[in-house]
Amino acid sequence: MADMSKKTWCELEGMRDRGIIIPIGSVEQHGPHLPLETDSLLVERIAGEVAERIGCLVAPTLILGVSEEHMDFVGTITLSPETFKGVVYDVCNSLSRHGFSKLHIISYHGGNKQYLVELLPEIKDAGITATLHRVLGRLGKFDHAGEVETSLMLYLFPELVRKDRVERFHYRIPAGYGWRTKDYSESGVIGEAVEASPANGIKYFNQIVEAIVEEIEDE
């Protein structure tokens, strides 16, 4: 069992030489068919599987991220970039103060990435070793609640997918940076959710897990 926060401090005493994964998700709209916590649920499962395979621990999932681009949709919660970076820094610093020296951040939500990239040098300057691993970006598809995420949810959390709300959502691919989701998709979906399947979900899950395992083992 890799979940660090389910252990007692006594049990953790002898585990400081293990790596720790810090999963980071979001609470943001995922169209009419997926729950707000999609990114957080998925990154937790991915982190858990990576941890099982390489024998490391998993810190509690940080379920809030920077999701300003989704704020036109009710329920989305966004941290300011400063707050987000502060929280991630404090988590890394706490673990480091306990003697954990190998931290692996798995960042699911694309909107968090730039702030983590900004933060890494600060973490390093504080003498903390942390590496950053991305999730969906490595599949080479731009997807928000589309075929990729819907497939992953159909595989891992089928009971949370509103299958009767899946349709061929209209969207246009955003160009450039600084976009608001609403400008490109009225439903909040970017991608072909209607083509999703549990079988593709298994495929994407394994691809992501194997790639992250390989990155961590190569460090």
Ligand SMILES: [Zn+2]
């Ligand atoms: Zn997502």
